[in-house]
Amino acid sequence: MPWFGMDIGGTLCKLVYFEPKDIPKCEMTSEVETLKNIRRYLTKNSAYGKTGHRDTHLQMDNVIIRGITGTLHFIRFPTSEMKNFLALAKYKGMATLVTTVCATGGGAYKFEEDFKREVNMKLAKFDEFDSLLKGLQYIDKNNPTECYYWANPTDESKCAKVKYDFSRPYPFLIVNIGSGVSVLAVYSATNYKRISGTSIGGGTFLGLCCLLTGCNTFEEAIELAAEGDHTHVDKLVRDIYGGDYERFGLPGDLVASSFGQMNSRERRSKVSRQDLARATLVTITNNIGSIARMCAIQEKIERVVFIGNFLRVNPIAMKLLAYAMDYWSKGTMKALFLEHEGYFGAVGCLLQFHE
Numbered sequence: 001m002p003w004f005g006m007d008i009g010g011t012l013c014k015l016v017y018f019e020p021k022d023i024p025k026c027e028m029t030s031e032v033e034t035l036k037n038i039r040r041y042l043t044k045n046s047a048y049g050k051t052g053h054r055d056t057h058l059q060m061d062n063v064i065i066r067g068i069t070g071t072l073h074f075i076r077f078p079t080s081e082m083k084n085f086l087a088l089a090k091y092k093g094m095a096t097l098v099t100t101v102c103a104t105g106g107g108a109y110k111f112e113e114d115f116k117r118e119v120n121m122k123l124a125k126f127d128e129f130d131s132l133l134k135g136l137q138y139i140d141k142n143n144p145t146e147c148y149y150w151a152n153p154t155d156e157s158k159c160a161k162v163k164y165d166f167s168r169p170y171p172f173l174i175v176n177i178g179s180g181v182s183v184l185a186v187y188s189a190t191n192y193k194r195i196s197g198t199s200i201g202g203g204t205f206l207g208l209c210c211l212l213t214g215c216n217t218f219e220e221a222i223e224l225a226a227e228g229d230h231t232h233v234d235k236l237v238r239d240i241y242g243g244d245y246e247r248f249g250l251p252g253d254l255v256a257s258s259f260g261q262m263n264s265r266e267r268r269s270k271v272s273r274q275d276l277a278r279a280t281l282v283t284i285t286n287n288i289g290s291i292a293r294m295c296a297i298q299e300k301i302e303r304v305v306f307i308g309n310f311l312r313v314n315p316i317a318m319k320l321l322a323y324a325m326d327y328w329s330k331g332t333m334k335a336l337f338l339e340h341e342g343y344f345g346a347v348g349c350l351l352q353f354h355e
């Protein structure tokens with residue numbers, strides 16, 4: 001019985017595979033041969049078809065789950081490729097193994113019938129926020145460098161990732177930036193509530209970026225944004241005041257109106273795809289940052305953990321969040337980040353499974 005945890009989200013499907021260190025000696029039957037082949041296929045490759053990827057840098061060795069030592073592998077593919085994934089799983093012989101797979105996220109419901117029909121797999125469904133929290137606690141406990149913050153986020157020469165000791169975490173806020181955004185307030189290992197959310201999230205960034213720049217992938221959108229200048233697109237306080245708005249402490253380079261320059265035909269003619277991508281990233285990120293801050297104030301919580309795949313290969317957004325949380329809270333709030341940013345739900349549902 002292979003150990004999989006799946007988090008089937010609105011954009012990406014996250015698949016976590018636990019590979020036991022000591023393979024049972026009794027691997028003789030044809031069923032076990034299939035298992036071996038699947039294990040080999042998953043652990044010897046880092047790309048599956050055109051769109052599946054294994055995040056080898058996130059792999060966790062020598063972890064213990066239900067008394068068994070093994071390795072956790074982290075794999076992702078677009079949820080839109082689910083049909084191809086199921087076809088591949090069938091081709092690899094999954095349907096011959098009577099299996100249950102742990103699943104969470106909306107797709108656990110949406111694709112339940114397809115799993116049964118195509119690969120004879122039953123989905124053991126778990127709540128996505130329960131899974132998220134369980135996975136987060138487990139991974140943080142097992143990886144000493146999981147949690148970090150950004151020091152000097154606005155100074156390129158001094159900016160650095162710094163390890164953060166998250167061993168006494170409560171209370172804290174989780175801001176999960178996936179296709180949309182959910183905000184959870186966590187008071188203890190088992191006591192939490194979903195306090196807010198917004199539909200303006202990672203999916204919005206990617207959707208708008210594709211519309212505005214003609215790009216086609218998240219990686220492309222981030223590369224464009226890295227080369228752009230949002231001040232060509234946004235209207236800043238200094239564009240309105242000629243400098244700072246001193247009375248209320250608003251600096252001149254603060255965005256007063258996101259995309260506020262784009263009503264001018266002349267400005268539009270000068271703006272680049274890179275500028276538009278950067279402005280989209282800054283707009284979405286700052287909006288999430290201010291919602292997070294308001295939630296933190298309302299709950300009287302100082303530590304805010306940002307997770308979700310929007311933060312993948314996205315230091316610009318992380319540094320913006322780090323700066324904004326610190327600046328607007330006058331140093332009382334801290335933005336924290338986790339290395340396994342998008343995988344906690346998939347790990348958490350695997351941990352909850354009972355054979």
Ligand code: ADP
Pocket residue numbers: 008009010011012013078105177178179180201202203204205206218219308309310311312342
């Ligand atoms: P969900 O569970 O809603 O799919 P995720 O936490 O997986 O949420 O995050 C999805 C978001 O991550 C996308 O909206 C996009 O902003 C970002 N993202 C990061 N990498 C990719 C990728 N390879 N393909 C698509 N979106 C990606």
